[in-house]
Amino acid sequence: MSPPISAVKANKPTPNQENQRRDSVIVVNSAVPKNRQDVLKWNGWGYQDSKFVYQDDTNEVRFTGERYPIGELRLPHLMGWVKDNFNVDFSKPKRSQQVPPEDSYPEPRISPENLSKISDLGIAYSTKGIDRLVRAHGQTLHDIYTLRYSNFERIPDVVLWPACHDDVVKLVRCADDNNMVVIPFGGGTAVSGAVECPTGENRTIISLDTSQMNRILWVDRENLVACCESGIIGQDLERELRKLEFTSGHEPDSYEFSSLGGWVATRASGMKKNTYGNIEDLLVHVRMVTPRGVLEKNCLVPRMSCGPDFNHVVMGSEGSLGVITEVTIKIRPLPKCQRFGSIVFPDFESGVRCMREVAKQRCQPSSIRLMDNGQFKFGMILKPETSYLGLLVDSLKRFYVTKIKGFDVDSMCVMTLLFEGDEEDVKAHEKKMYSIGLQFGGMPAGQTNGERGYMLTFVIAYIRDLALEYRVVAESFETSVPWDRAVSLCSNVKQCVATHCRALGIKHFMINCRVTQTYDAGCVVYFYLAFSHDQVDDPVKVHHIIETKARDEIVASGGSISHHHGVGKLRKRWYPSTVSQVGVDLYLATKNQLDPNNIFATNNLVRAKL
Structure with missing residues (x-):
């Protein structure tokens, strides 16, 4: 048996666990503490010490703090671009x-x-206003705008912090016996309205905060699996696994703040899914507490053929059927080599064709993402100040790309790459990727551009807070789509947004996209929408109108209502047509069986009719 990695004694294992080779419990020092508002913004995204700040004396922007590579650096190009595009x-x-x-x-x-x-119950709880407020929302535009400029119609009545699975069992039983509502709360990063309190709910609403359930219960080195409590935050999980020379490989854009339980509840996807898989590929075992008892399998095996897989009832349930308490996932040894890369293409269509060929040959690197021209330009204006030599080098690169290679600055786009594995495997993979890129008119653009593009993913969410200060609404939405409809869907959605912006009197707006994931049968597209609402009375309502039209167009163009953000309350109008009425009835039958008193009255997916 492997030696323990912590002096903390593990809970007594079940009979099926006794024969496993496991390390003992790891107590995690969480990056998101119980009092979230002490570290994170109460009215925006991320850490309090990290934000874009406009300095009117220099008419420039800088990003504060030292948590990110652009921290405390001047961003001299940003405000000019904002002025030109949003007036x-x-x-x-x-x-x-x-x-x-x-x-x-x-x-x-x-x-x-x-x-x-x-x-x-003996479980920590609070009825303080600020504790209830910061758990009344996720990260939708409606959520953040309301926090900054208005008030929520309904917030939780009490917050509870269970410390383990048994605490959750007691809490759910108490709520069921006394007709109280339970809304599970993980990292608070939902962009679907999933944790918002139903406004018509008159019963007591409990926000069940899983942040204190954040231990790694054991790590099985032989079978390469780890069992964790559901409240562990992504960056904490990865940090502790790396100390043991392992990785989960699951890295969604929100992994700094989102929880493992939330990943399961929303059927999450990560940027490195090509190597490590989506959450459904990583999940081995899950425990979910329902009013009818605990739903779980009886053993830890790689696959079972014994009727429908009830893991898939848990995944995507979005807090509407029960509380996920423990999750066992696959882990992998840390890769020996990690290298970034990038390829510049003359236009978006060429880049998409290249991605399609890469998917056909099943040779995707860990991460492969394609920015359209608008995204490419936006990435350039977020470049920090540079030296004279840096400016000279950038000018020479631009001269080579535009004058020698003949690329048009107004149509070119960039693909960012991340390779992981053994050194020789990475070298061979790079060679193959750049060879395929060349077939579609692409040229290598260096490791630096690839790394910048990858790391900006974690910074870009912060820019919405600054935008709101200057009356610019900014939001993203995603879809998955078959390969043969990808380019047309992107074009149709952009045209749809532009048409409805103009119809609503919005003169200054932006709509661009990037392809973020590839599969055998299709890809994932992220859209980024922003507009100036200086002349708009209710920007949140107007944004909802535009995004609704865009999603109608997505569906009409062959796309899904969501790839990994889930349904929540924001997208449930499309849920019946997505799964059919029989599918809705099947979900409601499951809901009625597991939660007959509708204790988990989140109203996500569909409104329960019990």
């Missing part, structure tokens, strides 16, 4: 409201009897 008046910022005082929050809707029963 922003920088002298009139729209500042966010301050943290509401304690006496301004709605009174908790909880009887003294129910509060006493919650207290008797």
